[in-house]
Amino acid sequence: MARKTLRWAAWRPDGAYALLIGNGGAAYAFDGMRLDALSTGTRHNLRGAAWAPDGKTALLVGNRGAVLVLQGEAFAELPAPTSENLRRV
DSSP: OOSSOEEEEEEOTTSSOEEEEEGGGOEEEEOSSOEEEEOOSOOSOEEEEEEOTTSSEEEEEEGGGOEEEEETTEEEEOOOSOSSOOOOO
């Protein structure tokens, strides 16, 4: 069960799992049966996520200009282009 409010879900193009994101930097991999917590390294509220067509990279955005990239199993925070709350990718 997710411990924080979730705001967005983005299925990988191959359908392997959905990336669920939300408040306080929460992120989970959901394969339709199991929910696995992922460590984003941020406490920003995350509000939007989208996968690249090849399913190897996901981009996440959130409050105060948070922009994260997921490659493989590692998250990296990119320099904030703005201090505005970003809601969709």
